[in-house]
Amino acid sequence: MTDFEGKTALVTGGADGIGGAVVARLVAGGARVVSCDVKPQEPRKNVTTATVDVRDLAQLQAVVADLDRLDVVATCAGVQRYGTVEDTTEEAWDEVLDINLKGVYLTCKAAMPLLKARGGAIVVVSSVQAFASQTRVAAYTASKAALNGLVRSMALDHAADGVRANVVCPGSVDTPMLRWAADLWRGSRTQEEMIAEWGRSHPLGRVARASEVAEMVAFLAGDRASFVTGAEHLVDGGLLAQIPVVLPE
Known part of the structure; x- marks a missing residue:
């Protein structure tokens, strides 16, 4: 794969999970990657790591x-x-919105001058x-719905600059965050049993691998999605193609 040969990419949340898979995919395509995260990162070939809080411009x-x-x-x-509007604290609300939404705004604000210089892609x-909600995720689902609107706005505002912006909306993905949630809600079940149960709610019968999401990110970031x-x-x-009503035999 040489679809990113000679290009430079900035990835936030690059230490693990979907971000880690995106870093690996872009490097495999030939990119030089700057991986930003608040967590420590292991050295990787063609990756520059940076300890960054996305809430800090x-x-x-x-x-x-x-x-x-x-690029x-x-x-x-x-x-x-987790929480409803009633039991979500202001501190928890601010944390989720500041990282999930404001963090994207600040990242794109910082990056836009360089992206505009030669045309680039935001994913x-x-x-x-962003489209449908579980119960007790008021802050999280609000942040994700707002992200989709932000992407539409950036796509329009910067189309004339040659900057594209798209959004990827995964279902359940096997990441450290999903496993944290599984431990939180599994009760007497094992972590693997909880993840398998969530997987069965998807018509394909399993949760996604982070690398599968990274492939969509790479497609949208590359010239094939020009x-x-x-x-x-x-x-x-x-997951979102289905209506959760089973017709009788």
Whole structure:
């Protein structure tokens, strides 16, 4: 794969999960990648790691200032917190919105001058919960729905600059965040049993691998998607295609 040969990419949330898979896929395609995360990162070939909190514009600008070009921005940093509007604390609400939504705004704000310099692509990782919601995820689903609107806005505002913006909306994906949630809700079940149960809610019968989401991110970030912008792309195993009503035999 040489679809990103000579290109430079910035990935937030790149330490693990979907972000880690995106870093690996872009590197495999020949990109030089700057992987940003609040967590420590293992050294990887052709990857520059940076300890960055996406809620801090100055930290993001400092990373971008060290680059001579920027072709791809993939925003994968995110958190999940559970609660209704009644029992979600202001602190939890602010944490989710600041990381999931404001963090994308600040990342793109910092990156836009370099993206505009030669044309580039933004790919934002959202969620199926931008369209439909579970119970007790008020802050999370609000942040993801807002992300989709932000992407549409950026796509329109910067089309004349040659900058494309698209959003990827995964279903359940086997990541550290999903396993954290599985431990939170599994009760007497094992973590694997909880993940398998969530997987059965998807028509394909399993949760996604992070690498499968990364392939969609790579497609949208690359030249093969040169006429695709402002669009929402499901990677959900058919989850949102179904109506949860079983007809009688």
